[in-house]
Every structure is written in C-alpha cells, then in structure tokens.
Amino acid sequence: DSQYKELEELKADIEKQASSGIEEGLRELTSGLYLINTKDIYMRITPDQDAFSYLDTLLHETFHYYSGGGSELPSFLNEGITDYLTYKNFKFSDDEIADVSGYFKEVQAVMALLEKIPESELVTAYLANNPTMIKALFKKYFPDVDYEILLSKGDAMYRETYEQIGPTFELGFWDTSIDHPSVRDIRTFLGLQPSR
Secondary structure (H helix, E strand, C coil): CCHHHHHHHHHHHHHHHHHHHHHHHCCCCCEEEEECCCCCEEEEECCCCCHHHHHHHHHHHHHHHHHHHHHCHHHHHHHHHHHHHHHHHHCCCCHHHHHCCHHHHHHHCCCCCCCCHHHHHHHHHCCCCCHHHHHHHHHHHCCCCCCCHHHHHHHHHHHHCCHHHHHHHHEHHHHHHHHHHHEEEEEECCCCCCCC
C-alpha cells in the first residue's frame, strides 16, 4: 500500500510538472530526457523495449545528471562524450560505439579528440561541466588548431544530426558510416587522417 501511494504521488508530481511547460519536451521524448532545472530524468518505457535499450538510456541520462547536464559545454561534445561514456561502460569497442550510437558523428568527433587528449582529462572536464577546461585541453593537445572553428564545425554537425534524428536509413540499413563527410572534415581539420 505504501509503495502504491508513493507511485501515485510520483505520478501526480510528474503530471503537475508536465502541465507547467515540460509537456512539450516529454511529447518529443524518444527514449530519455534530463531536465537541468529540476534535475529529473524522464524515460519513455514501452512494452516491447528490451533491457539493454532501457539501461543504455538510463546510463546516458545519468551521465547528463552527473555532468550538470553538460549545459555549459558545446552540444556536440556534451552528447558525444555522454554517448561515448555510456557505451564504453558496456565495454563496447570504438567501432561498436560508432555503429550503435544515435550520436554517431558526435561520438566519432570525440574519438578524434581522444587520439591526442587523454580520456581521463577529457572526462574530468566533462563531469565538471567546464568549457574553460575543455578549451585548455584542446589548446594543449591541438596547439595549431583554431578552437572556435572546431566549435562551429561541431555545432553544424550536431544540428545536422539533431535534424535527422539519427543516422539515415539507406538501402535497408542504418548508415552510421565511420567515414561520414562531416566526421572526415573534422578529422582533417584536426590534422588527423581523414578516416579511421
């Protein structure tokens, strides 16, 4: 009875919050959502959802929680690092991460940065939600590359992914190409080999 009462109170609280402007975000919710203002994680659960989909969404949103939502970071780095860490915690290889991530281009941009920036340093800056630390790391490990141009390229890539809502369905399969043109562009810009 006490659990049922607690569940009903939680449901009433969610409905109250939804009527106060969160409703639009919840309507567009594909699988998970972290709200910075309330520090709440919302998840869409469907009867046909498998356990892994539930867990990877929960872990992704939990990383947003612990990074303060990444609200201060460039969006492409926020989502790229979040998804990278999510799948790394499931022991996926880099190729597997790029193949399954909904942010496959952003994840690959992060992987390009990790070719020179130590993972522990990038994760520390991410969890601190500190854009100054991110910029300092970038300048330290990519001293001859313009950070502002990287941000504009990453922002354009993120808008492209967000507008597509994931990779393009072509010829009966999802094209999560590791050599996507926007990823090749960023890799070349960073002075790395265009393809992995």
